[in-house]
Amino acid sequence: MRISIDFDKCCGAGQCVLAAPEVFDQRDEDGIVILLDPHPPADQYETVRQAEAVCPAAAIKVEQ
Amino acid sequence: MTAAAPSRITVVGASAAGLSVAEGLRREGYPGRLTLIGEEAHLPYDRPPLSKQLLSGQWEADRLRLRDSAAIEALDLDLRLGTRAAALDTAAGEVALADGSRVGHDALVVATGARARRLPGTEGIGGVHVLRTLEDAFALREDVAAKPHLVVVGGGFVGAEAAAVARALGCEVTMVTDTAQPMGDALGDDLGAMLRAVHTEHGVRVETGVLVDRVLTADGRASGVRLVDGRTIAADAVLVGIGARPNVEWLAGSGVPVSGGVVCDATLHAGSGVWAAGDVASWPDPRTGELVRVEHRTNAAEQGLAVARNILAGPERAAPFETVPYVWTDQYDLKIQIYGRTRDADEVRIVEGGLAERRLIALYGRNGRVCAAVGVNMVRALRGYRPQVAEAAELKERSTP
Numbered sequence: 001m002r003i004s005i006d007f008d009k010c011c012g013a014g015q016c017v018l019a020a021p022e023v024f025d026q027r028d029e030d031g032i033v034i035l036l037d038p039h040p041p042a043d044q045y046e047t048v049r050q051a052e053a054v055c056p057a058a059a060i061k062v063e064q
Numbered sequence: 065m066t067a068a069a070p071s072r073i074t075v076v077g078a079s080a081a082g083l084s085v086a087e088g089l090r091r092e093g094y095p096g097r098l099t100l101i102g103e104e105a106h107l108p109y110d111r112p113p114l115s116k117q118l119l120s121g122q123w124e125a126d127r128l129r130l131r132d133s134a135a136i137e138a139l140d141l142d143l144r145l146g147t148r149a150a151a152l153d154t155a156a157g158e159v160a161l162a163d164g165s166r167v168g169h170d171a172l173v174v175a176t177g178a179r180a181r182r183l184p185g186t187e188g189i190g191g192v193h194v195l196r197t198l199e200d201a202f203a204l205r206e207d208v209a210a211k212p213h214l215v216v217v218g219g220g221f222v223g224a225e226a227a228a229v230a231r232a233l234g235c236e237v238t239m240v241t242d243t244a245q246p247m248g249d250a251l252g253d254d255l256g257a258m259l260r261a262v263h264t265e266h267g268v269r270v271e272t273g274v275l276v277d278r279v280l281t282a283d284g285r286a287s288g289v290r291l292v293d294g295r296t297i298a299a300d301a302v303l304v305g306i307g308a309r310p311n312v313e314w315l316a317g318s319g320v321p322v323s324g325g326v327v328c329d330a331t332l333h334a335g336s337g338v339w340a341a342g343d344v345a346s347w348p349d350p351r352t353g354e355l356v357r358v359e360h361r362t363n364a365a366e367q368g369l370a371v372a373r374n375i376l377a378g379p380e381r382a383a384p385f386e387t388v389p390y391v392w393t394d395q396y397d398l399k400i401q402i403y404g405r406t407r408d409a410d411e412v413r414i415v416e417g418g419l420a421e422r423r424l425i426a427l428y429g430r431n432g433r434v435c436a437a438v439g440v441n442m443v444r445a446l447r448g449y450r451p452q453v454a455e456a457a458e459l460k461e462r463s464t465p
């Protein structure tokens with residue numbers, strides 16, 4: 001799995017962190033996403049897909 | 065009785081909620097026919113940027129696409145764009161489209177969203193805008209480019225965001241709202257007053273607590289607005305941002321229960337294999353039992369996924385939909401985020417930061433319980449308060465996480 005982020009689109013909602021806290025975090029100053037693991041292990045695939053689906057800015061793209 | 069697994073699913077509405085249903089179904093392995101019907105001719109696109117980056121000219125339409133063509137292709141859809149659903153024949157299990165064709169289904173998802181409310185008698189008047197679709201946004205952007213005096217009717221999300229953008233683009237802007245403060249319904253008086261001060265400092269004239277009676281015209285174009293108190297405000301363009309109405313008229317006579325939105329049970333099932341998701345769906349709040357409808361971007365995606373899972377589980381095994389509503393707004397250099405429902409709050413406590421700094425977290429309470437958490441420019445920290453909203457925790461003197 002490969003995750004790419006469109007940082008310019010990220011609106012800091014933090015929905016990705018709620019869905020997959022081991023893969024995503026947010027910057028303190030503006031809430032923009034931090035990608036902790038661009039190639040997460042298989043046990044994270046489901047939560048990462050969830051994060052992609054619920055991101056309200058469509059800023060997360062997952063390729064497998 | 066266990067119904068056979070559906071092999072023909074139709075989703076009416078090709079925006080965030082409809083797309084989410086389609087993606088959810090395929091992700092869960094649904095192999096059958098999947099028809100996605102959209103009134104707009106565009107591939108699914110995102111609406112929150114319409115009143116922000118698109119209006120400001122920072123982004124063009126291609127940046128609003130929710131998924132690229134390859135991702136849409138991979139969903140293997142029977143995609144019917146630019147086609148309005150005209151009627152639902154529940155007995156036959158068919159949707160009649162405006163182009164005369166009919167599409168049969170075993171399960172149907174109503175994700176037809178909502179449309180912008182207009183001021184009566186303003187249709188077809190030049191210079192009068194609403195802001196809901198790409199075309200709306202482009203039309204407003206074109207007018208705004210001439211730096212008109214823009215009157216924004218309504219101080220909600222759309223009105224307040226558009227006022228900020230138009231001001232930044234050099235327009236003279238007057239915002240007129242019937243609430244006591246801009247975004248007063250969502251933020252209450254104290255935060256609303258802070259927001260008003262921000263708009264005023266940026267040069268927006270803010271008229272609160274007054275309704276617009278009508279739009280004035282000269283030569284078929286907007287020339288101003290008349291307020292109910294008799295005053296008039298001259299304008300070259302008018303943006304009407306007074307909320308939205310759910311698109312349910314096409315369901316008339318179908319037997320699908322409609323009251324405001326499509327009335328669903330807690331699983332978003334409206335009966336007879338008809339489900340609803342997004343702005344159009346009304347469902348009972350698990351805590352209070354009252355019917356609620358949420359017009360937020362994140363709700364559309366979450367409900368779409370929930371409906372996809374529930375369709376495949378079947379009505380008897382469907383799970384109740386539960387969420388903490390989330391919405392945000394960007395105005396000038398402020399990012400305001402809301403978890404939960406502020407509307408019925410009877411108490412507001414600022415628990416971090418302060419109004420003077422314009423950087424704060426406030427908990428909103430109802431009957432002593434946390435019903436919402438609002439952050440102003442405290443993006444990451446606000447997330448720590450979400451559990452208190454989810455659990456309706458007791459609102460204490462210092463309710464920090």
